[in-house]
Amino acid sequence: MTEDKGYAFVESTKYPNISEADQAQGLPQPPYEIPLEEGKPLVNLPMPGKIDLGKFDLRQAIEQRISHRRYSGDPLSQEELSYLLWLTQGVKSINEKRGVPLRTVPSAGCRHPFETYLSVNRVKGLEPGLYRFVASTHQLVALHMDAAFNDRLTEVCLGQRQVATSAVTFIWAAVPYRTAWRYSERSYRYLYLDAGHVCQNLHLAAESINCGVCAIGAYDDDGADALLGFTPPEMFVIYMASLGKKA
Numbered sequence: 720m721t722e723d724k725g726y727a728f729v730e731s732t733k734y735p736n737i738s739e740a741d742q743a744q745g746l747p748q749p750p751y752e753i754p755l756e757e758g759k760p761l762v763n764l765p766m767p768g769k770i771d772l773g774k775f776d777l778r779q780a781i782e783q784r785i786s787h788r789r790y791s792g793d794p795l796s797q798e799e800l801s802y803l804l805w806l807t808q809g810v811k812s813i814n815e816k817r818g819v820p821l822r823t824v825p826s827a828g829c830r831h832p833f834e835t836y837l838s839v840n841r842v843k844g845l846e847p848g849l850y851r852f853v854a855s856t857h858q859l860v861a862l863h864m865d866a867a868f869n870d871r872l873t874e875v876c877l878g879q880r881q882v883a884t885s886a887v888t889f890i891w892a893a894v895p896y897r898t899a900w901r902y903s904e905r906s907y908r909y910l911y912l913d914a915g916h917v918c919q920n921l922h923l924a925a926e927s928i929n930c931g932v933c934a935i936g937a938y939d940d941d942g943a944d945a946l947l948g949f950t951p952p953e954m955f956v957i958y959m960a961s962l963g964k965k966a
């Protein structure tokens with residue numbers, strides 16, 4: 720391993736080494752969400768204000784959290800899925816003046832560079848397949864209804880069984896220009912920092928409803944992007960997490 724190769728990223732993203740950002744040059748900011756996929760059905764999720772899954776002590780959630788790679792065969796309810804999406808990428812409000820969403824997680828410069836995709840296996844009332852979370856309206860878009868989608872996802876996750884057996888696997892895609900518009904090359908540091916906050920919220924939210932999570936950083940990048948239909952560098956898979964009811 721060459722330390723230099725990894726540190727080259729840090730070096731090249733230090734302030735003296737980055738380009739002037741597009742924002743500083745007066746270019747308009749990009750949209751905070753990708754457009755709706757044409758002709759794909761929308762699914763209304765239970766709205767966050769109506770969800771009542773009880774209370775859970777935060778300290779207990781943090782202290783008892785571990786990675787879970789085995790799940791029970793029980794399905795998630797749509798209320799539980801909605802709760803997890805809300806606590807990981809939910810839009811609390813839109814700051815109209817700045818044209819940015821305020822979400823349940825922090826993000827460098829409030830740029831919020833992620834889209835959330837779900838490989839659904841066992842969620843009551845949802846056909847297995849690939850969905851995208853439309854955070855601004857708290858809906859899902861049903862993209863690709865195919866029970867075998869998750870097998871292909873497992874393959875690109877290097878055969879990790881916890882993906883194959885998950886009730887749902889979260890796939891976070893980065894849209895780097897949302898952050899790069901303000902921070903140019905330095906934004907690539909923030910993408911990875913932002914992603915950590917999202918997955919930690921998933922861990923803790925899952926703990927509070929008796930679900931287990933395993934973060935997934937080991938995957939074939941090109942294979943994952945091809946499976947999702949992304950064309951990097953505009954958009955790419957940055958992080959994933961398998962989830963299910965605790966075994």
Ligand SMILES: Cc1cc2nc3c(=O)[nH]c(=O)nc-3n(C[C@H](O)[C@H](O)[C@H](O)COP(=O)(O)O)c2cc1C
Nearest residue numbers: 784785786787788879881933934935936937938958
């Ligand atoms: C960035 C990141 C990537 C990870 N990727 C994987 C993975 O691909 N497969 C896996 O089984 N666990 C993965 N994990 C889980 C770690 O192995 C786990 O957090 C670690 O062993 C500590 O155990 P604990 O989470 O139970 O405390 C990842 C965790 C993080 C934070």
